[in-house]
Amino acid sequence: MKRLNFPLSVILLVVPCAVLAAFTHYPAVKSLINSFWSMGTRRRPSQFIGLENYQTLLADGTLHQIIWNSTLYAIVTIPAAIALSIGMALLVNAKLPGTALMRLSFFLPTMMPMIAVANIWLFFYAPGIGLISQIFVLFGLQPINFLGSASTSLWSMMAVAVWKEAGLFMIFYLAALQAVPPNLKEAARIEGAGPIRIFFDIVLPLLKPTTVFVAVNALINSFRLIDHVIVMTKGGPNNSSALLLYYIFEVTFGYRDSAYGSTLTVFMVLLLGLMALIQFKILDRKTHYQ
Amino acid sequence: MKYTKTILASAATLFLTPGLALSAELEFFFPVGVNAPAVETIQELTDAWAANNPQHNVKAVYAGNYVETTTKALTAANAGKPPHVAVLLAIDIFTLVDEDVVIPITDVANTAEDQAWLDGFMPGFMRDATLDGEIYGVPFQRSTPVLYYNKDAFREAGLDPDTPPATWDEMIEMGKKLTKKDANGNVTQWGTRIPTLGLGGAWLYGGLVISNGGQLSADNGIDVAIDTPEALGALEFLQKLSAEGVMAPGGISWGDTPKAFVEGNAASIWTSTGNLAFVNDNAEFDWGVGFLPGGKGPGAPVGGGNFYIFKGTSPEEQAAALDFIKFMTAPENAAKWSIATGYVAPRADTWETPVMQEYAARLPQALVARDQIEFANREFATYQRGRVTQFLVEALEAAVGGEADAATALAEAQKSADRVLKAYK
């Protein structure tokens, strides 16, 4: 390795990293600074208010509900998407008739923008007139007001997210499955292991690195992706389907309160940092173990 | 490229303005997606004004929906390049004044003739154009919700198809006759459908309160009256509609409502006059329009957008902007706009034009909206509108969804709103 001289470092590092920092590190720090100021309009300029925004944050009942929503959303959608995608990958990998169709059907939602997916599901869910309602009525069931009821709206959002994401994860698992050495399975079979034993004892451990990768991705997406909330429920009814980033978006651009928006951003960055730390610890332990 | 042009344009204005004191290059922000049918008409009118005033020029900027247009106008104003004139939500008057970006219309419209022109607007549309005694907005694309009802369904239920319900009691009474169930007990046709979710729900709820003798927010944008008996009565009426089986239980979305009507899923709906065209195109049955049934009498909210003139532009430009607004609201032009879009023309003289009379004869439903304005009042609006309205929305959604009782939900909203608005008192 050579020593990096200054002119070269400007081109190789300083310029690219400055662009990155300007829209990642700078806004994170700026959020922290702005969180100590009040919301400002031209008639009532922003003032330094110390920790008042954080007091508001602690007492904000809407935020508490949203933290619960976001947590539930993550702990349901991530395992559900992973389990479904493993199942899909196994099915597609089983070389059954109709595999091409299956692959297409699973993969299609992944390639669509979330906004398009949300449009489709909006009509799909429409109470009384949408397709699901019609199917329910056909079987003599009471139609469900999926998006209009606080008890079902978040779950309806989760279904949309899982539908969209599982296909992508399937692709990764499919790749991993195809890399499982066939002789390993063969050996197990000769020793008398059934297909279920083979899956849990041999295949699943080999899928672990994929699962880590997929889980991290799914976690980031569960925070990042709120397009369907904007289109389908706007967080309602009564905040039952609002997620953290949606709330930041609403507070900043709907309520025009970028000071509190910054405060919420700081909270979210800390939360993500904490999760990164936990993840790092887990991964670290894993490597020691191996 | 675009940026360079703007710089050149502003440089040119800077140097040339003293020489051509009466010419202005107006930028006009208009809230509509491009290529919507409305754009054609607005462009036509804009071009006509420019042709009449060769010393001026005007560039219409189609900036998407209301929220986007307001954001764009505020961002531009904060960057020192405000539009000269824009059509923005009437209820955003508080935000625009708080951000100090608009001027009172009377700053430029200050002659007796101007005053007479301003007096020509329907009073029902002027209340929310005024703040602290100053007129900031000129009504342009205004709307109001009405009752749409399925005349065939009325006939089938043995009701008079020309007498829609006028009171809340009649709504329930007729609604029961209009509600149909299948063999499994599932409702196939609801008696009525009033959207209760989101901002649309809050708008209609405001109408219920007005008809019950109340008013959710005061003209000053600071005082709210959410936990009043009138407001409570209105919310309990919404709950009663579901309890009596006349309306679907739980939250009802705004967006699906016209579709539910044309699909026969609801025998009557409450929605904006903006949906007249959709219903007219898609309903396969005989339908009519009526006043919103009221609690103590007729009552409705108004909605839609007003013209605003922005600060930070030259007096010549502001004078030109006023002339532009006068042109757009002149009887023939306002008639053209109203017919093309379904918005309620806000001046009596517009309704007297021959084209408008011919239109009203062809689509008498449009007249209902005009006549209802007499009983209409302003929509819920305050300073920090986005945040405060959300309190109202949450109260409605919680009460309609059965998570909170009406009185508690409204008291909670009142408390939250007061807390935020305290700073403005």
Place this chain on the structure above:
Amino acid sequence: MKGVNRILLVALAPTLAVAWGVPFIYSVWTAIHPEKYSARFTWNAPITFANFLEAWQAAPFALYFVNTVILTLLILVANLILCTLVAYAFVRYRFQASGLLFALIMIQLLITPDILIVENFNTLAKLGLTDTIIGITLPYLTSAFGIFLLRQTFKTVPISLDEAAQVEGASTWRVLWDVYVPLAKPTYLAYALVSISFHWNNFLWPLIVTNSPETRPVTVGLSIFATVESGVEWALVNAATLMTTAPLVVAFLIFQRQFVTNFMRAGIK
């Protein structure tokens, strides 16, 4: 026993495939029938493509597509260049605090620009770049993910190759261009696929930044078209939805296999 399982699987697979496809099939149904059939299912409903035509004419989708292509390509090109430079520096050069710098860069994997919308919008407003395509791309020009992938790949380049090139008198840039870049081709391809699909489908940030048709990407254009404020026709919305989605779906169906193999080769397992 095994036979029974197999039969069950054979029956289960198509059922699952169809069930998974129902929302999409419903969308297709709605898009290719007149509006009045969008919630009514009769087998002999007339099929029409008028909805696609009407939707195409009702909003400037062609312009939206052009904007999306420009923004996606701008980001891709910038990413490929900038990430290559950074990764090259980390693999080939020694400098102070390189570990710390790398950790700082990797923060972007988790704290993505997508969640820093508040201050990033303020920055754009200060720069006067709101409502520009450049403004949409700025936060994404350098990607930590790209740097990470390329660094992993460059590390596998045998140092002997590098040294041999130097002995022959090749400059820093020649070594990068002739030795490292060719060996990282699968990584570039895999990264390109991910980047394109991400930015083609991105919605929230462009929604915040843009407010005129000259800058709006397809996703934002679609959301504005589908805003259900005044009686939107389901048939039109679905036609527009499918229309705007089609190019990427078709492209990825074609490249599906490359997508998988490149990911494998790039070492994302």
